[in-house]
Amino acid sequence: MHHSTTKIECQVCFEFRPKQLFPKITANCDHELNICKLCVKKYITSQLDSKMGIEINCPFNECNEKLDHDDIKNISEGLFERSNELMVRQTLSMMSEFRWCKNPKCNSGQIHLEGDDAPIMTCQSCGQKSCFTHDIPWHEDSTCSDYEIRLGNDEATKNLLDKKTKSCPKCGVRITKGDGCDHMTCKIRTCKYEFCWLCLADYNTIRKKGNKYHKITCQHYA
Structure with missing residues (x-):
């Protein structure tokens, strides 16, 4: 033709x-x-x-x-x-001095060079105060030390551990995150569950239907 x-x-x-x-x-x-x-x-x-x-x-x-x-x-x-x-x-998320704002309506994050020495971090976009050390909204009624005492040593240790390891949402085995991206695959041969490190959403659903199936507070949500 x-x-x-x-x-x-x-x-x-x-x-x-x-x-x-x-x-x-x-x-x-x-x-x-x-x-x-x-x-x-x-x-x-x-x-x-x-x-x-x-x-x-x-x-x-x-x-x-x-x-x-x-x-x-x-x-x-x-x-x-x-x-x-x-x-x-993705690059910012891998920096130890960087934190995402804990306000679910805010999409911003920032580098906090003072680190644990000055744990109150104020978001430059929305003004929300967060705790740099525990990576949660700022605990208004207590210092970090008091907060950990209030939680109890076991719970405080667990919170800090959760920054580096998380339980597989399917089989419960604790997984350590390396320097790669937030797409995780359980290392247990009989499980191999895929999930988002930040919000634990099922990655098979994300793969099929897109990033709107992350939790809405997740930085990968779109």
Whole structure:
């Protein structure tokens, strides 16, 4: 047919589109250009929706090239900005001096260099006071020491332990978080449950339906 000489059939949506709508997906891809820009954008969007990490591979069959920021920017400025924001949030979350605001209606966080020496942290966006040491809303009626005494040593130790380890929501085994992203998989061979480290939401649901299935107070909720 005449139009096939000026248009290409997309191998994802099977629509014939103008040749200029078939982008080189990464700077290093050397396969034929047969996935249209609309489908590439949908693919990147789905990856950003379902992944807690932001490493995205080219969707072309058996192509393992990774999309870097420039690749995403060439395809969509909006997706580039979104990917960049996710990367920044992920990097900040790994910093020991950083805390997210404990106001569920506030999406901000900040670096608190004074650390445990000055545990009252006031959010620069909404003004909510949080406890840096215990990573909870500020306990107005007591100092950190009094708060721990009030909780009891066992409970205080458990709270501090919970900052580094959490129980698998399915089998209950305690899991230690490394430096990776918040997508966790239980190490018990008979369990292998996948969940969000921050809000314990079921990652299978998140993968299928998107980030709105994190808890609304979770930083990954979207």
